Amino acid sequence: MSIFGKVNTSSSVASTEIDWESTYKDLLPRVYHYFCLRINDSLDAEDLTAITFERAWRNRKKYQKDLGAFTNWIFGIAGHILADYYRKKRSENLRIAENSITELSSRAVEEDFAHKDQFNRIVSILASLPEREREIFSLKYGAQLNNREIAKIMNLTESNIGTILYRIVSRLREQLEK
Amino acid sequence: MNDNFIYKSLPKVRKEFEQSLYRKISIDTLNLQKKYSNPKKIRWHQVAFIVVGLLTLLAWSQIQFIVRYVPIGDLWLVEFNKVTSSEPAPTVFIPTPLATQRAWDGKTMPEIRIMNIYFPSWIPSDFLPIVPPQEMLSSHQTIGGWRNDSEEEIRLFITPFAGGMRPYAPAGMYKEVAINGQPAILIYGRLALRDKDNPQAQREWDEYLGLQLHWLLKNNYVYTLETFGAYVSEADLIQMAESMKEASWFSTPVP
Numbered sequence: 200m201s202i203f204g205k206v207n208t209s210s211s212v213a214s215t216e217i218d219w220e221s222t223y224k225d226l227l228p229r230v231y232h233y234f235c236l237r238i239n240d241s242l243d244a245e246d247l248t249a250i251t252f253e254r255a256w257r258n259r260k261k262y263q264k265d266l267g268a269f270t271n272w273i274f275g276i277a278g279h280i281l282a283d284y285y286r287k288k289r290s291e292n293l294r295i296a297e298n299s300i301t302e303l304s305s306r307a308v309e310e311d312f313a314h315k316d317q318f319n320r321i322v323s324i325l326a327s328l329p330e331r332e333r334e335i336f337s338l339k340y341g342a343q344l345n346n347r348e349i350a351k352i353m354n355l356t357e358s359n360i361g362t363i364l365y366r367i368v369s370r371l372r373e374q375l376e377k
Numbered sequence: 378m379n380d381n382f383i384y385k386s387l388p389k390v391r392k393e394f395e396q397s398l399y400r401k402i403s404i405d406t407l408n409l410q411k412k413y414s415n416p417k418k419i420r421w422h423q424v425a426f427i428v429v430g431l432l433t434l435l436a437w438s439q440i441q442f443i444v445r446y447v448p449i450g451d452l453w454l455v456e457f458n459k460v461t462s463s464e465p466a467p468t469v470f471i472p473t474p475l476a477t478q479r480a481w482d483g484k485t486m487p488e489i490r491i492m493n494i495y496f497p498s499w500i501p502s503d504f505l506p507i508v509p510p511q512e513m514l515s516s517h518q519t520i521g522g523w524r525n526d527s528e529e530e531i532r533l534f535i536t537p538f539a540g541g542m543r544p545y546a547p548a549g550m551y552k553e554v555a556i557n558g559q560p561a562i563l564i565y566g567r568l569a570l571r572d573k574d575n576p577q578a579q580r581e582w583d584e585y586l587g588l589q590l591h592w593l594l595k596n597n598y599v600y601t602l603e604t605f606g607a608y609v610s611e612a613d614l615i616q617m618a619e620s621m622k623e624a625s626w627f628s629t630p631v632p
Contacts, residue, residue, distance in 0.1 A: 223399065228390045235388055245394050249401070256402045317386035340383045368380050375382070 217266050219259060226270065227252070230277055233341030237281055237333065239322050247284060251277045274342050274352075317375070324374050328367065335360060336367050449553045450560030451538070451593050455545035494535065495594055496521060497602075499620035501613045504531060529606025531617070535598040542599045544591045547582050554590070554611075556618045561592030563611060567603075590614050594621065 230251055234244035255273045262269035325333050331353070338349045339360075346364070350357040445456045504523035507530070521533035536542040544551075544562055551564045566584035570576065587604035588611060594600055600621070602614055 223402075227395060227398070228387075231390050232387045241388060245391070249394075249398050252398060252402055315388065317382065318388055321383065321386055340380070340387070368383070371383070372379075 216264060217259075217262070217269070222266065222269070223252075226273060229341065229343050230273065231341075232343075233274070233277060233337050234281065235318075236322065236325065236337040236341040238284065239326070243284070247277070247280050251280050254280070270344075271348065271352075274338070274344070277342075278352075320375055321371055324371055325367075332363055332367055335363050339364055445548075446543075449562050452560075452562060452591060452599065453543055454551060454562050455543045456548050456551070457545065458548065493623050494520065494598070495600065495621040496624040497533070497617045497620045498622045499617055501525075501531070501609055501617065504609075525608060527606065527608060529604070529608045531609060531614075532603050532605070534601040534603065536601070538593055538597045538599050542591075544589065544601075550582065550584055554615060556590075556592045556615065559592060561590060561615075561618065563614075564589040564591070588614050590618055592618060 227248065231244055231248045234247045235241060238244060238247070251273060255269075255276050259269060262272060325336060328336070335349055335353060338344045338352065339346075344352070346357045346360045349355075350360045353360065355363075440458070443458055447454045447456050500523055503525040505525070507522045507524045518535050519532055520535055523531045544564060546564045546566075550566060551562055554561050554563045565588060566582055566586045567589065568580040569583045569586055570578045571581050572578035585607060587606055588602075588609065589604075590602045592600055600618070602618055604614060
């Protein structure tokens with residue numbers, strides 16, 4: 200039995216209660232990947248993921264019957280934590296965008312080397328993108344939100360999001376194939 | 378759009394991290410449940426908040442019940458803020474031998490051992506002398522009473538000045554007037570029960586119940602003319618007070 204309380208199994212139906220254990224397993228990598236794509240540091244990404252969950256988990260019962268709202272909420276928290284992280288880093292005069300590609304590769308010892316290399320290349324290409332595009336990309340491939348959810352967060356239209364993502368992915372593919 | 382290469386490249390979450398975070402938030406969750414199942418601990422800021430609240434309440438109640446002593450001539454008037462009261466009247470009286478004696482309209486005056494008492498020589502028209510009710514428990518002495526056909530009354534009381542008589546009235550319900558050039562207190566209304574049938578009911582100041590006129594005469598007695606009803610005007614009451622003359626019937630024995 201889940202330590203978080205046994206509840207009904209379906210996490211997709213709004214009217215039933217959420218299985219928090221499976222929700223944790225689903226959301227953890229999404230939050231972690233979101234941070235990885237934004238800050239390029241796996242250990243810092245772990246720290247920020249932990250902070251996000253610790254902050255969100257206490258009040259999760261408020262969203263007992265609405266996983267969608269809980270997911271949006273947890274990524275809202277992640278956004279705030281990321282902003283705090285950037286502020287702190289700025290005060291330390293560190294440039295996040297130029298940071299830790301090598302650090303990531305040296306720390307993530309469990310990852311497959313080929314994937315790791317690919318990820319590092321993707322991250323280095325993303326580092327040259329504007330902030331807004333990096334955020335959209337991270338929400339799509341890290342947080343795994345759909346275009347509609349991203350559009351809502353970014354105050355853009357869904358088709359705008361689709362266009363921007365298409366452009367980024369094309370660019371990535373093009374540069375990775377070089 | 379083929380974007381599988383992006384998903385494939387994403388780093389995996391370390392098992393140790395996943396499990397340690399799971400344990401951590403599990404423990405936090407259990408602690409949280411335990412915390413909420415126990416009585417809530419009072420924190421210092423909550424204590425401070427309660428103390429400030431109590432002090433504010435205390436200050437408010439002091440302001441509500443505060444009284445002010447207003448000197449008018451040789452008399453002191455107790456001015457209070459509250460126009461309702463469930464307490465007895467705040468007037469201060471000290472009993473005197475007069476309290477046990479009976480007095481009335483002057484024709485059959487009781488045996489009061491006062492050599493020079495005063496009595497009005499002018500009464501508003503339509504008022505006739507009556508035997509005023511005896512007030513055994515009061516420190517003041519009723520020495521006269523008059524009533525008209527509308528059952529409105531005027532009563533005359535005396536209280537030894539040395540007894541510390543203190544008329545009382547809410548702010549705005551009194552004023553200083555002159556009786557033959559001497560300062561006097563004219564009060565509009567008196568405290569009255571909100572529910573006439575219930576003696577325990579809260580009392581409320583009613584400015585239309587009549588007038589009270591308090592002044593000190595040279596025999597060191599505070600005289601009070603009090604009206605019950607709206608018939609007698611302020612001017613009539615002052616005229617009545619100014620007509621006070623030394624009476625000659627004080628040695629009359631009680632019938």
